[in-house]
Amino acid sequence: MSTDPRHTHSPHNGLVVSGLCKSYGPVQVLADASFEVRPGEVVALLGENGAGKSTVSNIIAGSTKPDAGTITWRGNPYSPANPAAAIDAGIGMIHQELKLLPDLSVAENVYVGRLPMRGGRIDRTAMNARASAQLKRLGLDVSPERKVRTLRIAAQQQVEIAKALTLNAELLIFDEPTAALGGEETELLFQQIRKLKAEGMSFIYISHRLDEIAQIADRVVVMRDGRIVARHERADVPVRTVVEQMVGRSVERMFPTVSAPGNDTLLEVENLSSPERSFQNVSFSVRAGEILGIAGLIGAGRTELVRAIAGADPISSGSVRVAGKPVHLNGPAAAITAGVVLVPEDRKAQGVVLDQTIGENLAIGNFDHVAPNGWVFPKAVQKFAEAGIRRLGVKGRPNQAVSKLSGGNQQKVIIAKWVSRPPKVFILDEPTRGIDVGARAAIYDVIADLARSGMAVVVVSSDLEEVLGLSHRVLVLSRGRQRGILDRNEASNVAVMELATS
Amino acid sequence: MAVSNDTSNLKAGELKAGSGAQATAGARFSAVFAGTMGPLIGLVLLCLALSLTTDTFLTIRNILNVLDQVTVLGIMAIGMTLVILIGGIDLSVGSVLALASMVMGFVAHPDYLNLGLPAGIAAALVVAGLCGLVSGLLVTITKLPPFIATLAMMSVARGLANMITDGSQIVGFPDWFTSLSIIRHFGFLSVTVGLMIVLAVIFAIFLNYRATGRSLYAIGGSAEVARLSGIPVKSLTNWVYAICAVLAGLAGIVLAARLDSVQPSSGLGYELDTIAAVVIGGASLSGGVGSIGGTAIGVLIIGVLRNGLNLLGVSPFIQQVVIGVVIALAVATDTWRRRAQ
Numbered sequence: 001m002s003t004d005p006r007h008t009h010s011p012h013n014g015l016v017v018s019g020l021c022k023s024y025g026p027v028q029v030l031a032d033a034s035f036e037v038r039p040g041e042v043v044a045l046l047g048e049n050g051a052g053k054s055t056v057s058n059i060i061a062g063s064t065k066p067d068a069g070t071i072t073w074r075g076n077p078y079s080p081a082n083p084a085a086a087i088d089a090g091i092g093m094i095h096q097e098l099k100l101l102p103d104l105s106v107a108e109n110v111y112v113g114r115l116p117m118r119g120g121r122i123d124r125t126a127m128n129a130r131a132s133a134q135l136k137r138l139g140l141d142v143s144p145e146r147k148v149r150t151l152r153i154a155a156q157q158q159v160e161i162a163k164a165l166t167l168n169a170e171l172l173i174f175d176e177p178t179a180a181l182g183g184e185e186t187e188l189l190f191q192q193i194r195k196l197k198a199e200g201m202s203f204i205y206i207s208h209r210l211d212e213i214a215q216i217a218d219r220v221v222v223m224r225d226g227r228i229v230a231r232h233e234r235a236d237v238p239v240r241t242v243v244e245q246m247v248g249r250s251v252e253r254m255f256p257t258v259s260a261p262g263n264d265t266l267l268e269v270e271n272l273s274s275p276e277r278s279f280q281n282v283s284f285s286v287r288a289g290e291i292l293g294i295a296g297l298i299g300a301g302r303t304e305l306v307r308a309i310a311g312a313d314p315i316s317s318g319s320v321r322v323a324g325k326p327v328h329l330n331g332p333a334a335a336i337t338a339g340v341v342l343v344p345e346d347r348k349a350q351g352v353v354l355d356q357t358i359g360e361n362l363a364i365g366n367f368d369h370v371a372p373n374g375w376v377f378p379k380a381v382q383k384f385a386e387a388g389i390r391r392l393g394v395k396g397r398p399n400q401a402v403s404k405l406s407g408g409n410q411q412k413v414i415i416a417k418w419v420s421r422p423p424k425v426f427i428l429d430e431p432t433r434g435i436d437v438g439a440r441a442a443i444y445d446v447i448a449d450l451a452r453s454g455m456a457v458v459v460v461s462s463d464l465e466e467v468l469g470l471s472h473r474v475l476v477l478s479r480g481r482q483r484g485i486l487d488r489n490e491a492s493n494v495a496v497m498e499l500a501t502s
Numbered sequence: 503m504a505v506s507n508d509t510s511n512l513k514a515g516e517l518k519a520g521s522g523a524q525a526t527a528g529a530r531f532s533a534v535f536a537g538t539m540g541p542l543i544g545l546v547l548l549c550l551a552l553s554l555t556t557d558t559f560l561t562i563r564n565i566l567n568v569l570d571q572v573t574v575l576g577i578m579a580i581g582m583t584l585v586i587l588i589g590g591i592d593l594s595v596g597s598v599l600a601l602a603s604m605v606m607g608f609v610a611h612p613d614y615l616n617l618g619l620p621a622g623i624a625a626a627l628v629v630a631g632l633c634g635l636v637s638g639l640l641v642t643i644t645k646l647p648p649f650i651a652t653l654a655m656m657s658v659a660r661g662l663a664n665m666i667t668d669g670s671q672i673v674g675f676p677d678w679f680t681s682l683s684i685i686r687h688f689g690f691l692s693v694t695v696g697l698m699i700v701l702a703v704i705f706a707i708f709l710n711y712r713a714t715g716r717s718l719y720a721i722g723g724s725a726e727v728a729r730l731s732g733i734p735v736k737s738l739t740n741w742v743y744a745i746c747a748v749l750a751g752l753a754g755i756v757l758a759a760r761l762d763s764v765q766p767s768s769g770l771g772y773e774l775d776t777i778a779a780v781v782i783g784g785a786s787l788s789g790g791v792g793s794i795g796g797t798a799i800g801v802l803i804i805g806v807l808r809n810g811l812n813l814l815g816v817s818p819f820i821q822q823v824v825i826g827v828v829i830a831l832a833v834a835t836d837t838w839r840r841r842a843q
Contacts (some may be wrong), residue, residue: 312730342730350730353723355790364720365731367713374713416577417731 012241013074014038014202015171017061020069022055022226030055031226033069037171042203043385044235047223048246048436049324049407053206053224057173061093062086062205072143073171088240091461092169094160096176098149106145107131110163112224115381134162138192154185172196179434182462183297183501190216208437210239211465223246247438255469257449261290264323266456267340269309278304279480281318286425286456291447292461293471295496296437301480302460303345306427309458310342311335322424336365337422343414343431345460351414352402359385359398360489362417369420390415392446408439415446427458432466447448464493476500504802528773538784538796540835545803559813562690569695570683572805574599576798577753579779580705581746583797586780587709588721588742589789590648591639595750595776596661598633599769602626602751606665607764612631619679627751633659634747638740643742656773663766671765672834675758683759694756699824701749706794708724720743722789778825779804792841803828 015037020029030052037043047053058064060071062080071078071335073089081085083093099168100109108115110131116123131144140158148156157177164172178186193203205217213220213235221233221243230245243254259460267286273279280299286292294302307313307321311332318329320340327338337342345352352361359381363370370376370384385398392412396405402413411431418426428447431441447470451457467474474491476483476499483499510532523798526548585592603626608614610622633655669673684694709715720728720736729735750769758764783800785792811821 166683182560310730331732332730333734336732344730349724351728353720353790355725356719356723360716360719363716364728364733367717371713371716376711463694 011035012038012360014041015078016072017056017060018057018070018072020056020066020071020374022059022064029226030059030066031262033223033226033228034044035221037202037230039195039202040200041218042205042216042249044205044217044220045208045223046207046210046213046220046242046420049434050225051223051246052226053258054175054221056223057175057206058169060086060091061092061173064231067264067291067409084334085165087169087401090168090170091173092164092167092171093159093173094164094175095117096179098153098156098160100156100159101147103147105145105147106135106142106151106159109159110134110144111146112163112165120217130166131162133158134165137165137241138162139188152185153180154182154188157181157189158192167313171202171204173206175206176208177205178209179208180298183497184297186212209463210242210437213237213242217478222246222247237257245435254444254465256445256455258291258448259289259370259452259474261451261472262288262454263289266323267309267458268324270319272305272308273316274301274304274308274480275314275316276304277480278478279308279482282477282482283318284475284482284485286458288454289457290472291449291451291457291459291470293467293474294458294477295464295467295474296500298462298479299476299479300477301502302477303429303478306342306429306458306460307344309335309425310340310427312344336421336423339421341418341423341426343411343418343426343428345429345433347407347414347434352410354403355401358389358394358396358405358413359397361402361413362388362398365417366420377470384420388420391419392416393442406439407435407445411435411443412446415450419450422453423455425458426455427460429460430462431459432463440466440467464496467491468493468496478502527756533557536541536800540839541783541796541799541803541832544832545799545806548810552806552813554610556810556813559810562807564813566686566690566695567659568802568805568809569698570692571695571809572801573683573694573698574757574759575772575775575779575804576801577701577756578750578776579783579797579801580701581749581792582776582780583783583792583794584705584709584718584723584742585716585746585787586737586777586785586787587789587792589725590739590742591652591777591787592637592743592746593649593773594633594637594655594659595746595753596748596772597656597828598747598758599629599754599772600766601633601659601663601666601754602630603754603758603764603768604666604672604753604766606755606758607675610675611672611835614667624766625753626755627748630754631744631748634750635740635742637747638743642739644738660766667766669766671763673763675762679726679759680762683756694759697752697756702794702798709794714738722791725827729732732833754839775804778829782829784836784840800832803832 017036018034020030033056044113045053045056053062056328059066062083062085078089080089093190101112107128111127116126128144135142135144138158138161140155142151142155145373148159151282151389177189181189197203207213217235220235220237220242221228222230222242224246264287265285266288284292284304296302304313308315311329311334314331320329322338322340327340348354362385363376363381366384367376370380379463382398389396389398392415392418394409394412396409402410403494431498434445447457447459459467459470468491472488474486474496476486476496483502486495509553557566582592582595606622606626609617609625610619634639637652637655641647641648684692686692709718715737717728718731721738722786725735754769757768779800780792780797781787783796785796804825807825811824
């Protein structure tokens with residue numbers, strides 16, 4: 001983790017960033033950031049949200065200007081005026097939210113803004129042939145004429161990479177490239193990165209998935225509060241060390257101790273199938289005080305399964321019983337009344353109304369409690385909200401807009417919305433997606449508390465550590481089929497992945 | 503409202519209940535005046551300017567005139583507020599107004615069915631409600647975008663309105679009916695103006711203090727969040743379009759009383775005036791933001807502007823230009839203000 005002076009000053013053909021500073025008003029988001037990326041190397045840039053990773057990347061990619069500091073790129077001073085200038089210099093960025101035109105073809109997306117012309121018309125033959133060649137280089141077998149909208153997220157990302165390659169990029173910045181990818185797709189991406197690396201390309205790799213870093217990165221740079229707090233010359237640093245550097249304090253433990261479950265079975269799912277066959281014949285039960293983890297690759301049907309149990313999506317056959325009583329799953333309202341609540345996967349689109357206050361968000365779904373005879377009074381909402389805020393430890397006040405809260409606090413608001421009913425079955429889909437490492441432990445504590453208070457808890461997560469760390473038992477899905485349920489003591493990374501990829 | 507928000511930002515770090523009382527007062531203040539401060543200032547400035555430039559504007563007789571003139575627009579705008587709040591739009595209100603008034607004339611008038619005005623009014627409201635329900639179902643079941651669903655209904659309702667009498671108007675209603683908009687009780691309040699005010703108050707209370715009203719804000723903020731929270735989004739959406747259409751039908755009846763006649767071409771373009779009034783009042787076309795108070799101010803701005811420009815002798819063509827500019831200005835200042843926060 002020491003700074004190695006030999007590298008920071010040695011001239012080479014890569015990227016040398018030194019002393020970058022950036023402030024927005026009184027807030028300094030970047031202070032004296034220095035690091036380098038050598039040719040043919042993958043540098044992982046780690047840090048919590050707001051640590052300054054995006055600011056650094058945006059400066060290098062030309063979309064933000066620094067207040068101070070210099071960048072050298074292939075031995076020459078480099079200060080791009082805009083992203084186009086960065087691209088001209090050979091530096092591209094693959095954003096987390098892909099910037100593609102969904103209704104244009106793959107080839108058109110690759111060559112947008114510089115479509116090959118012949119005689120005043122677009123030379124589609126040449127365009128498709130060239131795009132095709134780039135896609136082959138990436139090992140992607142997709143027709144260049146296909147509309148981007150019809151591709152899976154992983155393939156869309158490949159199109160972005162192909163686009164960068166045709167622009168002769170020599171340094172690519174990846175911002176959380178695997179956030180939406182499954183295991184196999186991630187592996188494919190890593191293979192491509194390794195291949196391009198061997199050809200001399202350099203990468204800056206930003207990710208929240210710390211377990212990936214050792215696999216793909218050569219070196220690690222850790223940021224916190226706008227500063228670089230550690231540089232590791234090797235990528236196989238213990239995850240815990242990195243987390244402590246990111247958070248800035250020692251991390252006692254990530255996962256709380258979960259107490260033993262009770263005896264009453266609260267949730268029984270029998271032979272549940274979806275009309276689109278995204279899951280078939282799934283059966284399991286969860287007891288009071290028990291946490292059941294659901295693991296599987298992207299597309300295994302995890303989200304679809306829990307949404308169906310919560311009444312959000314229709315089922316084609318099977319049954320769900322809550323505390324012994326059958327639930328007629330014809331909508332979220334029926335499930336909520338029966339005691340089944342869901343914290344959905346996409347917090348911002350499905351979990352909270354961003355423009356409304358914490359109080360309003362908590363009242364939605366609780367009008368039967370907050371509004372006797374249908375009358376909603378601001379005082380009652382305020383009181384209800386204060387109770388929820390206190391119980392979950394939300395950092396905010398009832399009349400504060402939810403959009404101003406951090407991801408972790410938004411998630412707590414969603415949990416607070418349901419916790420007072422109280423529900424019998426609490427389902428959380430990707431409870432820590434996009435939430436800072438430092439704030440995750442608090443969410444885990446909340447989940448353990450839910451179980452301790454006697455609810456049956458179901459947790460879906462792509463983060464295997466999370467599933468293993470929290471659950472009493474782990475149900476593994478693969479391609480919509482239930483591959484097995486592992487007990488806590490037999491559930492390991494390997495055991496789960498074996499089932500998940502079967 | 504801007505002021506109360508500023509203080510809340512300053513205290514963002516503070517969690518304790520010390521600021522509780524103030525927060526409640528702030529919440530109530532912002533609930534009643536949600537997003538309406540700008541339009542309210544605009545209305546006051548407009549009235550001031552007209553009071554200074556004309557000697558007729560600031561007379562009781564003229565103010566009552568303005569109220570009379572905005573009743574039709576005002577009643578329609580209440581319904582449109584609900585629709586826009588849930589993130590929808592209703593282009594059919596002008597046509598539904600015409601259809602409802604033609605149904606009323608056809609059922610009630612001695613030349614046609616002659617079943618009496620109460621039957622005519624009831625029939626008009628039922629037909630209007632059915633039009634709205636169909637629009638709602640097209641949105642919720644057929645999944646048409648509201649713009650398209652109500653565009654279709656706009657054409658259908660206009661066609662039906664013309665079919666009833668093959669395009670001719672129906673003239674002459676009983677005196678008691680026309681006097682609803684003429685006789686000013688207590689010296690100032692005609693029944694139609696009173697109706698508009700009562701409806702505005704009822705719907706303001708509904709939107710602010712009823713669980714169903716608050717649910718509409720949730721639907722407009724995010725329909726999926728509302729659905730997953732157990733709010734019956736589809737049925738509420740159907741109801742909102744039905745209520746909006748019934749209010750348009752009611753506006754058609756009020757117009758009939760004012761004109762002592764009904765014609766299939768009435769209400770042409772009213773949907774745009776209505777949407778303009780709601781938007782000037784601070785509602786967001788993307789849903790979740792808006793209030794009856796704001797809409798009332800929007801309606802009054804349009805009413806006062808028309809009235810004032812008439813008093814100043816400005817030609818109707820220039821009036822259209824001015825109203826267009828006001829719409830753009832109102833929404834632009836609102837957008838700027840939001841961004842500044």
